[in-house]
Amino acid sequence: MSLATLQNVIRVTYRLEVPDMAGASVFAMAEKIASDQSTGTFTALPNETTALKAQYAARVVDVVELGSVATPAFPRLQDPTGTRYLRGDAIIDFPLDAIGTDIAALMTITVGGVYAVRGLSGVRVMDIALPQAWSVHPGPQFGVMGSRKLMNVSDGPMIASIIKPSLGLSPHDTADVVKRLCEAGVDFIKDDEKLMSPTYSPLERRVSAIMPVIKDYEQRTGKRVLYAFGISSADPDQMMRNHDIVCAAGGQAAVININSIGYGGMSFLRKRSNLCLHAHRNGWDILTRHPSLGMEFRVYQKIWRLLGVDQFQVNGIDAKYWEPNESFVKSFSDCLTPIFSDLDRALPVVCSGQWGGQAAETYQRTKGALDLMYLGGGGIHGHPMGASAGVKAIRQAWDAAIQGQDMLEYSKTHQELAAAIKQFKKS
Structure with missing residues (x-):
């Protein structure tokens, strides 16, 4: 999707790293981030309806696997048993309706909260693509x-x-x-x-x-x-x-x-x-x-x-x-x-x-x-x-x-x- 067609979503690319253990994958972590940073929490809630999620939930668009490494980005998470660490780029769309055009909201939802997610051994925000609605900001004067x-x-x-x-x-x-x-x-x-x-x-x-x-x-x-x-x-x-x-x-x-x-x-x-x-x-x-x-x-x-x-x-x-x-x-x-x-x-x-x-x-x-x-x-x-x-x-x-x-x-x-x-x- 080009920037010209990014009208109703804010698209964020993350480089994620997770330990290669049972049930773990970069895609699963991306899904967790999309849920945690939008409508979900650690358990299902009665008011998290299908209609609500369709309008306000973040969505994983794509995951590109980047192989594995022996040493995690956070050294203290090194597993002594020789666990490897999976890396990949995850692209997640956040609905514009859920964030609006406020920079504090953007940084809280798409950046700040992601750094706190449990299970990550590494995370880097690689890019943010913003829809035209964000042109409301003044930009450079000169x-x-x-x-x-x-x-x-x-x-x-x-x-x-x-x-x-x-x-x-x-x-x-x-x-x-x-x-x-x-x-x-x-x-x-x-x-x-x-x-x-x-x-x-x-x-x-x-x-x-x-x-x-x-x-x-x-x-x-x-x-x-x-x-x-x-x-x-x-x-x-x-x-x-x-x-x-x-x-x-x-x-x-x-x-x-x-x-x-x-x-x-x-x-x-x-x-x-x-x-x-x-x-x-x-x-x-x-x-x-x-x-x-x-x-x-x-x-x-x-x-x-x-x-x-x-x-x-x-x-x-x-x-x-x-x-x-x-x-x-x-x-x-x-x-x-x-x-x-x-x-x-x-x-x-x-x-x-x-x-x-x-x-x-x-x-x-x-x-x-x-x-x-x-x-x-x-x-x-x-x-x-x-x-x-x-x-x-x-x-x-x-x-x-x-x-x-x-x-x-x-x-x-x-x-x-x-x-x-x-x-x-x-x-």
Whole structure:
């Protein structure tokens, strides 16, 4: 069934794992989940009528067996007798009438409750397909094309940087770094996710120090660099006060720690926001690091995009964190895959240990996609010839990648790239 024909159901794909014991199977577990998470319970009830189940019960659509393994995803469930563990992908349809279009209901019924089911030795939510009724959510206000317009970058990757160090820098010192980055030619600068409103750099003072630098650079050059301030707060009212401080000073973007503010906080903000919302997903990793537990980024990012994320950090090739390159490539593609239309795509932000040396592989593995932000921290600030050369080196690496030229060969006539390779390239 295509998304176009998914009108009255929400379709969820789970990767399930169960011990291979008498009566157990992936299909039986899928049936149990469908029952437990809709009309059923541990025993038959007189009011669970055929008519009620026909309208509101979840239904197993298909199960694809994936063989068995010797070790369960939950190690404590390891059976000493040598039991194997069956794996398979189960597709379950939940009636739209039973969930509606509320994200809390969706996450409670199709995700939260499933993790608690007895008898599972592993469970991972692989995908959620949503019917057109779910287009009621606002989605990105700016997204890919709006981000380009704010930065006045009509094509090619948007080159970005981040304020480092994120802890301890005063507003005045931060503004000095911003000035250097503007002069270096970046399109976008952001607060580190850890920088919100600490005592050494309160948000209001930081905004007052940085925005004159942004405006002065625009007046002199005609180019407006987009700066994203960290405005996250668990208190929605405080977050809106932070939002208003940025807007009043002429700011146009904000860094949002989405897991920290939650679905409700994001919904509250998006409905009132005039800022481009740059999502940092810190905390997501625990949901996904085990391949047989938790949730795929494909599922996770759909919810946040519906809530209004415009730009989404997705790590990058050879990132400094745990995530393998294959995971990054999928995450990148997920952000640019429409849910309902091209307008709900989020700009993927390639980050984490990027210096330009990963440009060619990024370009190749994302199939030539150029709707991306390429964010360098140490890869810009740590360039031996300074931040300006760091930005030039990244642009040169991308020029080489797009032209299909070998980076080492290209660096022979581009000294900034040559210096970056000598400084950052691993042997």
